[in-house]
Amino acid sequence: MYRVTSATAADLFDITATRRIERAAAAALPAHTLMQRAGLAVARLAMAVAPHARTVWIACGPGNNGGDGFEAAAQLRQRGFMPVVTFAGDADRLPPDAKASLQRARDAQVIFAQEPPTDYELTIDALLGIGATRPPEGVMVEWLQEMDASGQPVLSVDVPSGLNADTGVLSRRISADARTPRVCLTFLTLKPGLFTANGRDAAGTVWFDDLGCDKHAEPPTARLAGRPKAPRRTHASHKGSYGDVAVIGGAPGMAGAALLAGSAALHAGAGRVFVGLLDPSAAPVDTAQPELMLRDGHTLDLSDMTAVCGCGGGTAIRAALPRVLTTAAALVLDADALNAIAADSALQMQLVSRAQRGQPTVITPHPLEAARLLGYAASDVQADRLAAARQLATRFGVVAVLKGSGTVIAADGDASPVINLTGNAKLATAGTGDVLAGMIGAALAAKQSPFEAACEAVWRHGHVADTWPADAAPLTAGTLARQAPV
Numbered sequence: 001m002y003r004v005t006s007a008t009a010a011d012l013f014d015i016t017a018t019r020r021i022e023r024a025a026a027a028a029l030p031a032h033t034l035m036q037r038a039g040l041a042v043a044r045l046a047m048a049v050a051p052h053a054r055t056v057w058i059a060c061g062p063g064n065n066g067g068d069g070f071e072a073a074a075q076l077r078q079r080g081f082m083p084v085v086t087f088a089g090d091a092d093r094l095p096p097d098a099k100a101s102l103q104r105a106r107d108a109q110v111i112f113a114q115e116p117p118t119d120y121e122l123t124i125d126a127l128l129g130i131g132a133t134r135p136p137e138g139v140m141v142e143w144l145q146e147m148d149a150s151g152q153p154v155l156s157v158d159v160p161s162g163l164n165a166d167t168g169v170l171s172r173r174i175s176a177d178a179r180t181p182r183v184c185l186t187f188l189t190l191k192p193g194l195f196t197a198n199g200r201d202a203a204g205t206v207w208f209d210d211l212g213c214d215k216h217a218e219p220p221t222a223r224l225a226g227r228p229k230a231p232r233r234t235h236a237s238h239k240g241s242y243g244d245v246a247v248i249g250g251a252p253g254m255a256g257a258a259l260l261a262g263s264a265a266l267h268a269g270a271g272r273v274f275v276g277l278l279d280p281s282a283a284p285v286d287t288a289q290p291e292l293m294l295r296d297g298h299t300l301d302l303s304d305m306t307a308v309c310g311c312g313g314g315t316a317i318r319a320a321l322p323r324v325l326t327t328a329a330a331l332v333l334d335a336d337a338l339n340a341i342a343a344d345s346a347l348q349m350q351l352v353s354r355a356q357r358g359q360p361t362v363i364t365p366h367p368l369e370a371a372r373l374l375g376y377a378a379s380d381v382q383a384d385r386l387a388a389a390r391q392l393a394t395r396f397g398v399v400a401v402l403k404g405s406g407t408v409i410a411a412d413g414d415a416s417p418v419i420n421l422t423g424n425a426k427l428a429t430a431g432t433g434d435v436l437a438g439m440i441g442a443a444l445a446a447k448q449s450p451f452e453a454a455c456e457a458v459w460r461h462g463h464v465a466d467t468w469p470a471d472a473a474p475l476t477a478g479t480l481a482r483q484a485p486v
């Protein structure tokens, strides 16, 4: 069993693949073995999460997820804890594994009750796992709401009930100020839905147990990329070794966004950074950052540069885009550039032609920008973030970075998409997207592959927020840009 962190590199498998893995594992072992291992693992983690707990409320559902809960109840009872099981199902209709575990719980003198206990120190959510076919209903909803509001730790078995393990869509809202600590112990495979959309909030800290079945030949659905390697700088390198970045943006009144992207590119190690502003009246130099070379965004020669285009671009970016799309050696498209492209099929064709010419492009939409590009509603994008990122990558021949909780990075082709695990709500402040675009630009300029450049910059960007001290001043985009690690 191990805890998943942002440093974890691992494959993710959707429900269909997990089912195949589960069937093969079960067939190779004596009956009930997997559930007994799962229940024991739940009991062990429960004891670690709440070692002083006396009463443990275990809510069990009608399938094998409930079976894991019965098994954990039996194990906890044998270790002197007081598990109280509430069961939302029909004992006669339980699948065989779960029926056997129910019997073991009864034999261990576990208490079964109609209502949750009045006092408890830990809840185990074993209502629904990967077999959920519809949102929880009836008494399950009441129990889940009680868990959410209890303030006591919740340990979800396999997946939080009501969470789609493929997409991370949760059937209910968890209040942002709910203080309930959450852990999830997932079995056999790590599932993508635990790490994107609502998955991070619903699951909390994710633990993984392969139940002794670590060998299988399923292709992954997606990946956690883990901590990137520290880039090496040779002693004989010079500014030309790390390439030129040109930020194109900063329409009248919006120079700040372009300067932030430029600052991030600089601190992330770009050899030289030009900022091509789209405001004819802009100052010729940024005295706070004299390393940034301010230019006219409409005339800068981009043929040997990585352009970062769109930050603070406003509507002025539209006129600059045809030249940027056709001439930039490598390109990051963000914000207003993406909105302009979404509204203009000629620009879309120019974007697609870049891939045909072998000019790499990374796009960094948030869900609403992604929705505009795909012609969907933002809710459709959020309903399946992995699919949306893959569609963007395929349709436009780009690396797509779909921002949000559990940023998804997808490339055109066969590579599995990556879900990024760094970052937190400290990044929910103006300008952090401009910083990310600048960081990706620096990585591209240093001749990293576009997929690697995007994955590594997204990871490092989030890592700054994750390691920002809780008692420090708020993390502003300007500070984030200056922290951008090389």
Ligand SMILES: NC(=O)C1=CN([C@@H]2O[C@H](COP(=O)(O)OP(=O)(O)OC[C@H]3O[C@@H](n4cnc5c(N)ncnc54)[C@H](O)[C@@H]3O)[C@@H](O)[C@H]2O)[C@@H](O)CC1
Binding pocket: 022, 026, 034, 035, 038, 061, 062, 063, 064, 065, 066, 068, 095, 097, 127, 128, 129, 130, 131, 132, 133, 134, 135, 136, 137, 140, 157, 158, 159, 187
């Ligand atoms: N079979 C095995 O070999 C193993 C199974 N495991 C556990 O089994 C789980 C999968 O078990 P199942 O396939 O039985 O599926 P679940 O236990 O997730 O749920 C399926 C049952 O719930 C019902 N159901 C689905 N949605 C519902 C809803 N909204 N309201 C009420 N009832 C609903 C279904 O009709 C079915 O009876 C995994 O998530 C994992 O926890 C683990 O023990 C590992 C080994």
Ligand SMILES: [K+]
Binding pocket: 065, 125, 126, 127, 128, 129, 156, 157, 158, 159, 160, 161
């Ligand atoms: K569950």
